Every structure is written in structure tokens, then in C-alpha cells.
Amino acid sequence: MMNKKLKIGISACVMGEHVRYDRGHKKSNFCVDQLSDFAEFKPVCPEMAIGLPVPRPTIRQIIRDNIITVSRPDGTGDVTAKLKDFGEQAAKKYGELSGFVFCAKSPSCGMERVKVYHHHGKGSESTGIGVFAEQVMKGNPLLPCEENGRLNDPVIRENFITRIFTYQKWLDLTAAGITKHKLITFHSTHKYLVMSHHIESYRALGKLLARADMPLEEMAEQYISGLMEALKNKASRRSHTNTLQHLQGYFKRQLDEAKRKELTDEIAAYHQGLSPLLVPLTLIKHYLIEYPNAYLEDQVYLNPHPKELRLRYGY
Secondary structure, eight states, X not given: OOSSOEEEEEEGGGGTOXXXXXXXXXXXXXXXXXXXXXXXXXXXXXXXHTTOOSXXXXXXXXXXXXXXXXXXXXXXXXXXXXXXXHHHHHHTTGGGOSEEEEOTTOTTTOSSOEEEEETTSSOEEEEEOOHHHHHHHHHOTTSOEEETGGGGSHHHHHHHHHHHHHHHHHHHHHHTOOOHHHHHHHHHHHHHHHHHHOHHHHHHHHHHHHOSSSOHHHHHHHHHHHHHHHHTSOOOHHHHHHHHHHHHGGXXXXXXXXXXXHHHHHHHHHHTTSSOTHHHHHHHHHHHHHSOOHHHHTOGGGOSSOGGGOTTSOO
């Protein structure tokens, strides 16, 4: 997979640090107990970073005249500008990160659905974005980001982990200097991964790399932007089935009738929800050992993340 650990930003409370207003935390067992074997986390609590103590009065997002501020519930202690400035400065230092895990619903770290209270105190709407999180995402639009709570969903979890490992490979590629050959090789190994997430992007990225009238730097920027956007789409049973059937086509001359039927049946069972993705994938990998194919062996789709994370066991 890769020898070095990923560098991942994370809300300090999600790492289990007692930095919340009530001295509490929001520890993610997945991040701390599983992902940490493959990641070096960079914890940050923006509220403490701007000087707020622990414990501290609660802060919330409050809207007045279409302007959202962050302060105590009574409107005192406005920290909007401090959080924004800290977020802007921190975002500039996050170019080496391969992902970020934010604390959900936080007025500083929530990615979405943060409660925004009306200034008159009557009601709220879950329409806000954490001030710190917004600056990080704005300053690093390619950076894979997710919230701690959503990582309990196996599909969302697998999608996020796939994106951070893919993005790390891109960072490694560009750090060594990009060439057209390297770009095409990178795409070649990721083709079926993209297909499993978004077939339209699979076609569009291929057409992009076929262009001869575009400077390499511009092509690389458009490519990684398109790739990371494609991977935001969650792979479905339907899209996985389509990808598995394409991989199956590489063995049509090698497999006898019994083996072809076995693979066809396993793909169908997965499509119907009777078995996890791991079953047909394991069979394909077995056939690859029996009938080697260098092109297929290099496909990231077969091993997008470490098997120790057990991300394809549950669906």
C-alpha cells in the first residue's frame, strides 16, 4: 500500500482529548483504534487555539440580518473573526495533509448541518458550516474531509478512506515531479476505481488525458480535481457490479465454463445483496494468481486501502 503513515488533520475532541466546553470529548474509536495504525493525526481545537479555556461557556452560531456570528447564547463574547482568521492561517499549512476529520455539529468544526440560532432566540435551523472547517475546506478544495459521526456508516467510511489513500498517492506523485507519462500511468491504475464511483467521470477523465492541446500543469490540475470529485460519489452495488463485470471480461479466455459460472454467480449474489463485495473480489484475486495479468494486478480498485481496516466486509 505505502510505507509511510498518512498525515490527517482531526478535531482534537475526536481524538479523545478533553477539550470541549464541558471538559468532555467525542472520541472516534475507528480513528483512534484502527486508522491510527496507518495515520499520523494532527489534532487541533480551534476554540482553544483562539484562547478559549476549558471548561468554558458554550458558543453557537447566531444569525441577525443575514449575518452569522459565533458567540455565547446571549450574544456576548463574539469570536467569529478569531475563528475565521485562525482557520485561514491553519488552512495554509495543511497542504501536506491527505484528509481531515471534523467534529460534527460544532459551531467551529462542523462540515454541514450546524445549528444556526435566530438572534431573538426563537428557533434554529441546521444550515450552518463551522467557521474553522469552512476555511480549511475553502483553502484546500481537494482535501478529503469527513465528520466523525458519519464515519460510523460503513459506506461513508469506506468512501472517505478510499479518498484519503488516493489523495496521498497523488501528493506523492506530484512531489516527485509530474510528467505526462506519470499522469497517464496514475490514471491507468485508477480507472476501475473511478468506474466504480462515477462512470461519467471515468469517461471524462479519459478524454481529458487524450487531449494534446493542453499544458501539462493545467491538465494535471483538472485531472486531480475531476478525480477527487468523482470519488465523492459513493460506489453502489450497481456500480460495483458493473466494474466487477468489466474485470470478469479479462478472464473470458482463461476460465472454463464452471469457473466462469462461479464468478458470474458470485457477482450476481453481491448485486442482489446476498454477499459482501469482498466475496467476488476475493475470487477475482484468486484467478489473478492462477492467470496473471499485469494490468489488472496494478488496479487500485482491487486494493484501495489496507485490508486490516476491513472496510469491504460489511457491504
